[in-house]
Amino acid sequence: MIKKFLCSTLIALFVCSASFAQTKPKETKVEDPDNLASQYFSQVMGVAVDATSNLKLYKFIYEWIGTPYRYAGNTKKGIDCSAFAKAIYDKVFNTNILRNSRDIFSMVNPLSKDELKEGDLVFFKIKSKSISHIGVYLGDNRFAHASSTRGVVISNLNEPYYSRYFYKGGRIIEPGDKNFVEE
Known part of the structure; x- marks a missing residue:
């Protein structure tokens, strides 16, 4: 149940990021979806995920947690x-x-x-x-x-x-x- 909620939250973050990017003026910098994923995994998994981290690794582990x-x-x-x-x-x-x-x-x-x-x-x-x-x-x-x-x-x-x-x-x-x- 919690895992589904967290996964839904991650999807919502990506959707919001994508729609936000479409409505902002072109000269404004858009939030990087990989950065959002890094922040998400950092919070949910209690691991410092940064720009040099392998997001594929964290996504894979997240799918198996529990x-x-x-x-x-x-x-x-x-x-x-x-x-x-x-x-x-x-x-x-x-x-x-x-x-x-x-x-x-x-x-x-x-x-x-x-x-x-x-x-x-x-x-x-x-x-x-x-x-x-x-x-x-x-x-x-x-x-x-x-x-x-x-x-x-x-x-x-x-x-x-x-x-x-x-x-x-x-x-x-x-x-x-x-x-x-x-x-």
Whole structure:
């Protein structure tokens, strides 16, 4: 219900922006719809979305917020953390990554928290000696993920729970990168 309201509000903002742009004199600067979307996502998602942010990433995440967690799931009826990360990389970054968080970690250059950039991956060892959880970093210590208790949400790496279990960040190794190994 709230999601539909927020989506309707975003659509209304775009419609108002478009009609406002049509009625203003030509010499007046028109509000950029991408800027409106950035402001909207900043407010709704609690993430500082700016002009350099990937709006496609935020739109994709917004469409999934609230989707329940389901182990091995990969649809809006239920999804797990690695399937969610895989879907983001497929649809937003046009990059195919593996399906499980431990395997995905083999595809990255490890990073510390302070090296993370928007779109990087974050890995956790939750009550385990091996990687057991993954999310996608958004900036400002926030990341999107499929939580086993809350479904698809945005969380903060500084929350005590995530801070305790954070393992490493990672950036996908691209072909041509010195660390890229073709299989």
